[in-house]
Amino acid sequence: MQPLIYARGLVKRFGSFTAVDGIDLEVQPGEAFGFLGPNGAGKSSTMRMISCVSMPSAGELRILGRDPVREGPAIRARLGVCPQLDNLDPDLTVWENLTTYARYFGLSRAEARRKAGELLEFAQLTEKASSLVEPLSGGMKRRLTIARAMVNDPELVLLDEPTTGLDPQARHLLWERLFRLKQQGVTLVLTTHYMDEAEQLCDRLVVMDGGRIVAEGSPRRLIEDYSSPEVVELRFGLEELAGYVPRLEGVGDRVDPLPDRILLYAKDGDEAVAEVHRRGLTPSSVLVRRSTLEDVFLHLTGRTLVD
Amino acid sequence: MAGGVTALTAHPTYAVFERYMVLYKRLWRASVFSSFALPLLFLASIGLGVGQYVGSLEGVPYAAWIVPGVLASTAFQMAVGESTYGVLGSFKWTRSSHAMYATRVSIGDMLRGWLLYLVVRGVIAVAVFMAVVVWFGVLASPWALATPLVAALLTVATAAPVTAFAASIDHDSYFALLFRFVMIPATLFSGVFFPVEQMGGWKVAAYVSPLWHGVALCRAATLGQEPPWPVWAHAGVLVAVAAAGWWWASAAFRRRLRD
Numbered sequence: 060m061q062p063l064i065y066a067r068g069l070v071k072r073f074g075s076f077t078a079v080d081g082i083d084l085e086v087q088p089g090e091a092f093g094f095l096g097p098n099g100a101g102k103s104s105t106m107r108m109i110s111c112v113s114m115p116s117a118g119e120l121r122i123l124g125r126d127p128v129r130e131g132p133a134i135r136a137r138l139g140v141c142p143q144l145d146n147l148d149p150d151l152t153v154w155e156n157l158t159t160y161a162r163y164f165g166l167s168r169a170e171a172r173r174k175a176g177e178l179l180e181f182a183q184l185t186e187k188a189s190s191l192v193e194p195l196s197g198g199m200k201r202r203l204t205i206a207r208a209m210v211n212d213p214e215l216v217l218l219d220e221p222t223t224g225l226d227p228q229a230r231h232l233l234w235e236r237l238f239r240l241k242q243q244g245v246t247l248v249l250t251t252h253y254m255d256e257a258e259q260l261c262d263r264l265v266v267m268d269g270g271r272i273v274a275e276g277s278p279r280r281l282i283e284d285y286s287s288p289e290v291v292e293l294r295f296g297l298e299e300l301a302g303y304v305p306r307l308e309g310v311g312d313r314v315d316p317l318p319d320r321i322l323l324y325a326k327d328g329d330e331a332v333a334e335v336h337r338r339g340l341t342p343s344s345v346l347v348r349r350s351t352l353e354d355v356f357l358h359l360t361g362r363t364l365v366d
Numbered sequence: 367m368a369g370g371v372t373a374l375t376a377h378p379t380y381a382v383f384e385r386y387m388v389l390y391k392r393l394w395r396a397s398v399f400s401s402f403a404l405p406l407l408f409l410a411s412i413g414l415g416v417g418q419y420v421g422s423l424e425g426v427p428y429a430a431w432i433v434p435g436v437l438a439s440t441a442f443q444m445a446v447g448e449s450t451y452g453v454l455g456s457f458k459w460t461r462s463s464h465a466m467y468a469t470r471v472s473i474g475d476m477l478r479g480w481l482l483y484l485v486v487r488g489v490i491a492v493a494v495f496m497a498v499v500v501w502f503g504v505l506a507s508p509w510a511l512a513t514p515l516v517a518a519l520l521t522v523a524t525a526a527p528v529t530a531f532a533a534s535i536d537h538d539s540y541f542a543l544l545f546r547f548v549m550i551p552a553t554l555f556s557g558v559f560f561p562v563e564q565m566g567g568w569k570v571a572a573y574v575s576p577l578w579h580g581v582a583l584c585r586a587a588t589l590g591q592e593p594p595w596p597v598w599a600h601a602g603v604l605v606a607v608a609a610a611g612w613w614w615a616s617a618a619f620r621r622r623l624r625d
Contacts, residue, residue, distance in 0.1 A: 073625070112467060112624050132378075136470035146461035150389050159388060162381040163469040211469075 068118035080270035093261035139213030164211035182206035198229025289328035382479025401491035434584035435558035445524035453532035488521035507590025520580030526611025533618035
């Protein structure tokens with residue numbers, strides 16, 4: 060089957076700054092694919108190239124089998140884009156935002172009205188149909204933006220940080236809506252820096268750092284490859300932690316000292332805790348948990364704050 | 367899923383035009399009111415008030431002489447006013463242009479739909495105004511029916527470069543410069559209120575103003591006279607300014623929307 064997104068050696072430069080530094084990608088129909096990475100990793104630049112509004116500086120890119128440089132409008136006609144910043148039309152009502160957008164894609168007036176009604180229901184905004192956009196909450200605006208991206212029955216939906224800045228209730232509602240799209244066979248491509256979001260929604264993801272892909276696989280596969288099944292978090296009150304590190308040598312697969320706690324990556328968390336006690340250490344608190352994508356992410360992209 | 371868009375009816379240019387009309391249908395009353403109220407005030411104060419002292423100009427009563435000028439400047443001011451904050455805002459604040467561009471709408475569609483909408487606005491404004499002043503007996507020639515056409519051309523020749531300017535700047539404070547140093551001088555010195563010949567050598571400054579060419583053609587139409595230059599020359603300047611503005615606006619939109 061022809062991939063919906065095909066990239067080889069894709070590069071994006073802004074002057075002397077290289078935002079995307081030679082990435083290879085393939086996204087198949089029906090997949091939910093995620094870009095993970097810290098701020099400035101090149102996720103949004105990649106997304107903008109995929110949505111055919113930013114031109115690659117080098118490399119090969121095919122979207123829906125076509126060339127985004129020469130066939131931009133024809134490709135965009137079949138995409139749904141939910142950008143990082145809401146760009147709803149503030150002069151229009153919720154309803155008009157959908158019908159007007161449908162017309163941009165060439166739907167007939169009747170078809171546009173039918174679609175708007177259907178999508179308002181999907182976004183749980185039916186009661187807000189005649190409201191202007193401004194008074195809506197952040198979660199409602201986001202849902203409307205996603206509904207708007209579905210107006211042309213897109214083959215590929217691109218979501219750039221779909222839930223950033225939303226409260227937990229709004230995020231869960233949105234995830235549920237996106238999951239529903241996924242079940243309908245819509246291909247989703249999203250960027251996020253929320254690990255739980257990636258684990259919830261993505262079949263496959265890549266971790267980007269400094270414009271490159273540093274890891275690729277299913278969430279489970281990435282955890283297997285780059286972390287251990289379980290993680291033990293040890294705290295030692297207010298004491299200096301550095302002194303404990305040599306004494307934990309060899310417990311589990313890896314010891315990762317943080318400023319406030321020490322992480323032990325282990326196959327069996329309880330076994331590691333038992334070993335800690337056997338060595339005569341008495342942590343003030345012990346937490347054994349399953350390894351998450353967050354551990355993978357921090358391991359791969361480092362703990363330094365990126366601004 | 368291929369061909370999910372089944373009924374391809376609206377041309378993207380028309381869809382863009384429609385977006386502006388959706389809004390206009392809500393605001394047309396206020397817009398129509400101001401499009402004849404303001405020129406009417408001008409006509410009353412300057413045409414009839416000042417006209418009492420001026421008497422006649424170039425062989426016609428002063429009021430009849432300035433009506434076509436005020437007509438053209440109505441279209442001109444509408445085109446300038448609409449093409450400033452709204453255009454910059456659609457890139458910078460609301461980003462609704464980015465939303466439009468994420469569809470099958472191209473930059474050409476965006477500009478065509480936008481200018482088409484302004485032409486409709488300009489023609490409505492001029493038509494409403496003419497419907498009012500015709501009762502004052504100031505439209506001397508059946509050629510007056512051609513003025514909406516001139517207004518349409520003038521609207522494009524004004525809106526295209528101003529839209530380009532609005533899409534090029536990063537801060538709205540530049541609009542103050544545009545209003546102060548372009549729009550107001552153009553309105554004062556483009557033959558709306560007095561013949562540019564009175565400006566001596568400075569009259570060449572009026573030649574670069576699309577408004578002067580619009581005024582010249584409107585005046586020729588409503589008074590049934592020969593314009594200062596041949597009609598084709600006036601129209602040619604307006605077309606050239608419109609084309610240059612279009613080219614500049616396309617480049618400015620491209621810079622904003624794709625990188």
